[in-house]
Amino acid sequence: MENGVLLSDEQLVLQETAASFLAEFGNARKPPSEDGELWRRLCELGWPAVQVPEEFDGLGLGAVELALLMEEMGRRLLRSPFLASVVLAQTALLHAADASARARLLPGLATGERRATLILAPGMVWAPAELPIRVRRDGAGWMLDGSALQVLDGDSADLAFVAARFDDGSAGLFEVGADAVGLERVPLSVWDETRPQSAWHFRGVRLEASGRIDTPQLLDPGLARTVAVGALHLAAEQVGGAAQCLDLSVAYTKERLQFGRPIASFQAVKHRCAEMMVKLETARSAVRGIAARVDRLDDGALQRDCAVARVLATDAYRFCAQEAVQLHGGVGFTWEYDPQLHFKRAQWGSGWFGGASAWREQVAASLLDAA
Template sequence: MDFAFNEEQLMIQETAAGFLGKASDSAAVRTAMESALGYDAQVWQQIGQELYWPALMIPEAYGGVGMGFVEQAILLEQMGRHLLCAPFLSSACLATPALLLGDSEPLRETWLPELAAGTLTATLAFGQERNGWRASRQPSARPDAGGWRLDGEYDAVLDGASADLLILTAEHEDGRLALFAVPANQAGIERSALPTLDQTRRLARIRLTNVTVAPEQSLTLDQDAAALLEKTLQIGAIALACEQTGAAQRCLDLTLAYIGERQQFNRPIASFQAIKHRCADLMLHIENSRSVAYYAACIAQQVLAPDGDPQLKAELSEAAAIAKSEASEAFMLCAGESIQLHGGVGFTWEYDPHLYFKRARASEQLLGTPAWHRERLAALILESRP
């Protein structure tokens, strides 16, 4: 498997770095995270209607660009580097894969063109407990007049207060899961923003009260949606790992710039052997994270392909668990060391390392902690033994 970027991928990387360096610099991030929406609507419009990033891995038949998840991973790494405040992870990395992998062609034809154009934002809502959804009771789906009525509550839905379309997880009376594509303004849906540690990423609580859904809103028709939800969350975890890798690299870059200027005993502290060793350790963790994140992105790309190999299901599970656990720990370590090597000022409001530290801690918990993913990985390995 070739991990070297081709000419087109390098152009995507360069374009993303150039745009985000201006549109998501420190001042822009601080302005966006303090706004009511949580992101700059004008920047999101540029991302969707000029750069076509939400359309990147949507097939051309639905108005997309028709590229792969690896190209999206390149964007995500740059978004992590610049702490982009935008509903990209929720729309392009959770809702879009759910629609692509679902069984409903009419839903793809209805929603994917708008997602590709950037005129619609979406998210995935699911009940979770102890990092996962399997142990959690999902909102109920009760039969009603040829469709269903949904009742229940979701905690900590990514961009749940601002999304235009909600992919809702619900549980039938017989225990089967279902995923429904529901406009956020539908009657019976109540959304409230939650206070968060990471101010650059918004979460919300969503309450459903007698929300009516029709059979044509189901992503899996009459099939159990458990496998679809699992695959969607694994792809989301891989996307988050790519973002965390870019953010970890930025933490190291900020640190190197600072220690190259800070003087101690009439010399830059970057010249001290102990400091060099710590930075070398950070670089090693980042490279490990980047390697597994892009390997996992390659697997996700094959799974999302129209002729995706069903045999890759187990490999996707393993790749997602490794990528998310490695990237979470690398980002957390780099963010913590960045504050330490800044001599404490990194946690003051004027410096950026504290923003990365908060994103690192919040992202570590999002879509499964490292410990949880390693438990899943151990279970997968044991299950595969003869």
């Protein structure tokens, strides 16, 4: 039993393997030139195939296994396209795409031979009226225009699944190759360098008729579910980051001496670490518990429960990161120590998939509707 969720022997092995591998090969402090080799190693371990059904050459596992991987990746601040390609792009295909698109695209994403990203409204939310990319008919095909200013791992992706809006307000999901004529990709200089982003400018990008890959009746619920699942797995990553902040703080306060004693012996420091632990374990229990029943939740319950996990994990990570910086004293925000890296990641994550206030409103609305 782990945090209220009974993990199987296979899940425990996956968690231990991920923790051991990433402790050795994590790349937060390594040059980006080594990212390709790390991705190759992840693919050899089969991680991109975790949630892909076996019929598409995947492992056919579930949200718990994916959450365990994301938790360990968050602990080590992994810089990889896993969130964009596996968590988001694959989930969008599974829930919003037509059968032919799933059969054609999922096997390559499962092996990691191809890397994808997902483009929605700013902040990676599903809001059709706010989609920055416009689409119109162009003969038998499609024409895309507009700019997506923050695309996750957009500089390394081979393709993107782009949610675009028509003039009548409806939307569609389109497959766009990174080498498409009329597409310009501009890498961004970002505060959190462990989470690469780029701007994609669509200037008359023409697609064939087959470029639209969604099933229209599945698009709205499918992409809404994709965002909820993405928020859940980002919450798992945040739990891992919060856990590392706590571990770093405990280790440092045992070594740092003041008045001839380790500062870990001071009651005020103990209380601060204890509060970090409470927030961390509350968030971890919520994330793992919800991940264990994702497939059994209807759309409304999924939105509500993922909102709970999202709020708890976001608050826990931000709190633990800022406490880690404070408990490390003057070195807490220096390059030589990791708390500043976690602080940046925590700040970045708090604004994606909708901020915590938006998710709180969703929980409140759900509870009030039920009442």
